[in-house]
Amino acid sequence: MSRRTKYLDLIKNCDSSPEDDGKLYSSFYKLLLPDDPRAHGFMLPSTVRKMPWTSDFAIDHIARRVQVLNTGSDLSNASISAFQKLIDSAIDQDIFSILHGQHSEMYRIIGANYPVRLERFASSLFGIISRGAHLTAYTCSASGDIRIWVPRRSAHMFTYPGMLDSTVAGGVKAEDSPFDCIVHEADEEASLPEELVRRDAKSCGVLTYMGMSDPGSGGEQGLVCPDLIYAFDIELGDGVVPKPRDDEVQEFYLWDVEQVKKAMFRAEFKPNCALVMIDFFIRHGIIREDNEEDFVEIATRLHRKLPIATAPSKG
């Protein structure tokens, strides 16, 4: 990106799926769960054609719907089993490059009215909401100057090698809460003690965006990738220094706001970590109405309404 890169460009880089004008997603197939009329995902027609559907699913090509069938008395188990058999078969036959020919941890469908989970690598094939949790660790001097702990990803990482990251971040597994995720990852990635994180890390909000896979993402292209990021802050004292523990982080920098901004505009951050940093900047008075013309659009764009259920339906 050029030196004229703006915060909005960094957001658009992640939030790359066009806005729904009531027509856009009509070319996609809606993913429907038993006994629930709401969309839980959007599938590309090419994915629907290639998927090795089993009798657990009904595909309606006219209405463009993929319906998980109620094949048992327990809607939760029926749905989980239906997805697992299908994904097993897709991995065995090596149909989708995005599955990398291997199994991955379980993610939850958060809008479902009963527990439903399926493998992480498969979630973007179904256009299901992925969830991450990001923790920003910072120090604050007596005069109010903020410094942020920024890790550099190891050069051998499969995704975004050598790029800058949120202090601590991870995908939220089906069995975890976002806070559990942060506590585990803070230990694994940054050697931050569980007791400290449980006491001082604070929930600060949730960010939403709709990505779209492109040649840069590897794997299938044009997939809709709705994403939630749960944002947490932790203020660390001068004596607390994050240290790499697993091999995912190369080193940590303690950078002032100007250093972080420069790295953001050089596009050195993993794209969705730039969103987390922009939200941190807004909440801490660094990006304001009086210094950022796009202030309102940035705030709304970081909280884009997703066209997919984000909570169980009422009643």
Added chain:
Amino acid sequence: MSRRTKYLDLIKNCDSSPEDDGKLYSSFYKLLLPDDPRAHGFMLPSTVRKMPWTSDFAIDHIARRVQVLNTGSDLSNASISAFQKLIDSAIDQDIFSILHGQHSEMYRIIGANYPVRLERFASSLFGIISRGAHLTAYTCSASGDIRIWVPRRSAHMFTYPGMLDSTVAGGVKAEDSPFDCIVHEADEEASLPEELVRRDAKSCGVLTYMGMSDPGSGGEQGLVCPDLIYAFDIELGDGVVPKPRDDEVQEFYLWDVEQVKKAMFRAEFKPNCALVMIDFFIRHGIIREDNEEDFVEIATRLHRKLPIATAPSKG
């Protein structure tokens, strides 16, 4: 509201204008400024019929557009003058009850590419974005317990008499920044010293919603009322006590989170102040993913994308 009132109900109470499905606002007239194709407001057909239009405006009933004409070399002055002559005439003829037969302070059209302002009471007739600034003053104990300074509006106020409010709040006048507004109002409404507020008040974000006037609002009904709230926080020491100074506030309470919640769910807060409090609760870890099922919808709804320009256009 019943005891089962939820945060989302409080938000919907303010954000009452239905979502744009690409058709909704097609019955409204778009307000267009010279040399700029973007909508800066949405006007009801009944408002357009009653408005005493001058030759400074072109009304297109087919395309449903109200175009401010370029009647001089200076687009800013031409637009300001066009609105003023029109509003003067509407007030003189007492056409709209929402104008209260009187002039009001100037508000800015924030999306305009050059300075344009018009009177506050008239802004909702044109469906222009209004802007407010709200400051939440709070204390935090050593153990992290938060208490919030909550004012009760005087019983003789014209709007929302006797209801609870944000610690300090005001409409942002054309010549002011949101921060200027907070500094002035903190002095006038709460006797908080300018020096303290300039040093410790921090910008924390911006909230957006689309109201719709109803019988409860008084005046014309069905008007689209887009609104921005710039949110600021200030942590006060134990020795600092807000005191009413003008006659708009009856008294201040220092309430813990449970007291504030109960008052919110009893609908004692002025509606848009409940939004400010909900945003404060999210940013301070009080409303979280693990205690609020609607967490994601609340966060996106507080940052609704407005169908109106929020910044000058680029290039």
